[in-house]
Amino acid sequence: MRALLAAGVVLLATALPANAQQRILIASDSTAANYGIDKYPQLGWGMMLKCGLQPGVEVVNRAVGGRSTRTFISEGRWDALIAESKPGDTVLIQFAHNDASVSRPERYAPAATLYRDSLIRMIWEARGRGLVPVLVTPPARRSFDGARAKADFAAYSGVMRELVVTTNTPLIDLEARSLDLVSQAGEAGSKKYFLHYTPADKIAAYPNGIADDTHFSELGARAMANLVAQELKGLKIPVAEQVLADRPDLIRTKPLGSAACH
Template sequence: MRVLFSAAALVAATAAPAQTQLAPDPAPTPTVTPAATAPAYSATRILIASDSTAMTYGADRYPQLGWGQMLSCALQPGTEVINRAIGGRSTRSFIAEGRWDKLLAESRPGDTVLIQFGHNDASSNRPERYAPAATLYRDNLLRMIWEAKGRGLTPVLVTPPARRSFQNGKAKADFAAYSGVMRDLVATTGVPVLDLEGRSLALLDATGETAARKYYLHLTAADKAPGFPNGIDDDTHFSELGARALADIVAAELKGAKLPISDRVLADRPDLARKTPLGAGRCR
């Protein structure tokens, strides 16, 4: 039998089949990765950025010691002092040589950083060191403060220690402009300052100009000191007794600062109050 198709039916028969509408795949469930959290460190470490007055010296330089070398004698067991102080450095050269960046790289959140400069910043005859107090020195300290805070550290300024420098029978501050900048920064940054300068000046006044020689490097060839076979007269750098006395001042100031690290400072510090040296920078 012959079947006739209408034109409309023919068109419908030859048309492309309608596209099947498929339901979209369900959105994949996102994988939630817990946020990485920094390790929780306790305040048990002190880093020091400074110059020769705080530096750690070997036995071959005895009796020369820095206050940073003796600071651990004022701290509870388990408290670590990482002393990166080095002779001849100012804020300018400490930063320029990459020493500040290296200190930051080895730091960890919760650390305290003691920052003490001024002696070498004042060396106007040494352009690689010189940092005028009101300008470059101030800017360098601000950089150190904010970069330390940015890493979760606690920066603490330490005014430069006094030299055995007397005028009319009174100990005088040779770096007053630099310590003044530090004190001014307390108000603008909220960073604490340890007044090593003021307290060491008081120590010199109480001791007297002549007797204060014991705190500094005054030796003769007869003393047969390992690092000074020909003797030395130095009113800037410290003997063992001087380093102990200055470390005790820093410890007392740090104890009173009411910082997290303050709880690690011993209230009684007999190892620093000794009247006779022990040799080679030992605590006891």
């Protein structure tokens, strides 16, 4: 079975016309979602991914805040994504933050059962449409255990890694990569990647300040998008060739003040 799946990916890659426009669709939650200028400096990594790709690649970001695999499917968002997709599109699938919300039963999806089943459904339906599904483990939170950031959604990431083996689905291990990033920055230094501001910063969206260890600042969204791009470039799928080798817009050390690429 795995050999047949791998062959299918190869056939898809060779069947695409050389001049076919590559598209990346994103199914995810608030960590990847689009935000308006009124929410700046909050950005999702999906807003910034375009800055790491060739200009001709289109990013269709369908990530929505507060969604788990359960609600993304039950609200018809997955069906809508599939309906607008085109054969050859790549679909990045990243969930866990809301699936783990035990206190929110409408969102909650136990890792070993509903979450796993939902991901399998997404994988098979994407392939049935002629798409290339790619699993993305959840980005790290600013959550430390001693000197190192810890994985708050390890059970969910574990399910994704298992599905890589059983379904031969490509994986972007954003959790592992972002844990390294946050850990290297340290507990204090990693605040720049998240929404940590005081009233003295005079941020219009957060006049009273904010201390959010889950959602990303501009620098955090750029950094996470860079990790996604780097991992994507290493996969054996057609869109990997469209990832820029140098991604200066995604490794900025000073905010640009928007989600622009320059």
